[in-house]
Amino acid sequence: MAKTKTAFFCQNCGTQSPKWLGKCPGCNEWNTFVEEVVTSAQDEDWKDTTAKKSTKSKPESLESIEVSSEQRIPTNDKELDRVLGGGLVGGSLILIGGEPGIGKSTLMLQIALQLPSVKTLYVSGEESKQQIKMRAQRIGKQSPSLFILTETNLNLIFDQIKQLSPSILIIDSIQTIFTDKVEAATGSVSQVRQCAGELMKFAKQTNTPVFLIGHITKEGSLAGPKILEHMVDTVIQFEGDRHLSYRILRTTKNRFGSTSELGIYEMQNNGLRQVSNPSEILISQREDGLSGISIGASLEGNRPLLIEIQSLVTPAAYGTPQRSSTGFDSKRLNMLLAVLEKRGGHRLGMHDVFLNIAGGLRIDDPAIDLAVAVAIVSSLEEVPIPKKSCFAGEVGLGGEIRAVNRIENRIMEAEKLGFEQIYISEYNTKGLDMSRYAIKILTFSRLDAVVSAILN
Secondary structure (H helix, E strand, C coil): CCCCEEEEEEECCCCCCCCCEECCCCCCECCCCCCCCCCCCCCCCCCCCCCCCCCCHHHHCCCHHHCCCCEEEEEHHHHHHHHHHEEECCCCCCEEEEECCCCCHHHHHHHHHCCCCCCCEEEEECCCHHHHHHHHHHHHHCCCCCEEECCCCCHHHHHHHHHCCCCCCCCCCCCHHEEECCCCCCCHHHHHHHHHHHHHHHHHHHCCCCCEEEECCCCCCCCCCHHHHCCEEEEEEEEECCCCCCEEEEEEEECCCCCCCCCEEEEECCCCEEEECCHHCCCCCCCCCCCEEEEEEEEEECCCEEEEEEEEEEECCCCCCCEEEEEHHHHHHHHHHHHHHHHHCCCCEEEEEEEEHHHCCCCCCCCHHEEEEEEHHHHHHHCCCCCCCEEEEEECCCEEEEEECCHHHHHHHHHHCCEEEEEEEEEHHHCCCCCCCCCCCECEEEEEHHHHHHCC
């Protein structure tokens, strides 16, 4: 009898080693190597009996290759269609990751319920049929073409797929599926890699879109081997704070569309609601006449957003002043405070500064620097910012206001929401036709000039 061959795999990144290592050389994590059995090539779980035997491929010149446009399946969800690039592509493998309880299963079930004319198989390895039925009742929709299967054995799942022949397959989640061809624990690197490979083969051979729901690690990355993200066609992150209602659907990889699109949802009692105009919601709860509140014109992917920035500056009660920010980079906040003190003459060294991005969003766009700086000075001087004003500009270390990209989209979004004036960089006016806009465009080159205009 042949000796069983084993190897050690990192459960965090999938690095393989012939012996146990305390520290993984791939991801530098400690105590993540687990011994797993390495099996030889066996019969595959998925076999397409109707497929013809493949012939040997031959090299072709680039000019002779014909390209046909992909036939996309609309999901009746504008936010998801935007993220995917216009709908589902036949044979695509889509991986959706997110924190526990963020709403991944709710989103997938809601998408399946919105396609009454498309036969969809929802395979759950984590919940019972009764639990899924209760969630569907809470969403308040029914679909005669949605079929539920609670199974974790991949071979048995493929048996049901051959009988049902679904047009869309949803796996919840890939970490709970196992195959008998691999002698390893469920959720291990070997199991996840093997099951994902078989599902990818099924998707490509039958031209069926497959959704894989994946867990994430404590660092926020997708659990399992890194090769999982390389195998799939699209990687989508479902982000948001479980204690807040807004969720963001963001692509990190997309072979059939752009990676700069994002979708926004609001979690409600009856499921996820699409947010078609997030700017109006994010700034709708604003009190007029309060100091320390400004509106910044930001971009999330290709989508312009007007967000509310709240600042509170108070005298420090203790020796060391506090610097706290929510939704904004704390190092960038310290840089802006230094610029305001050095270039603007505002004494912030003995004041506590608290900054918050309303709505629970996290913004990395440097174009909101100007709005953050103005909000801090407004709170320090107790002077409210003029109503219907917004800001778009990056602040440099010399106190200059630098140009930002796609200023036209930011101006159009501010005009659409009824703002009367927008403050931008003087260096953004090159090639900008101001006569096209009804909103008043104010241009400045220095931060202290903007602050003086606001205070006066």
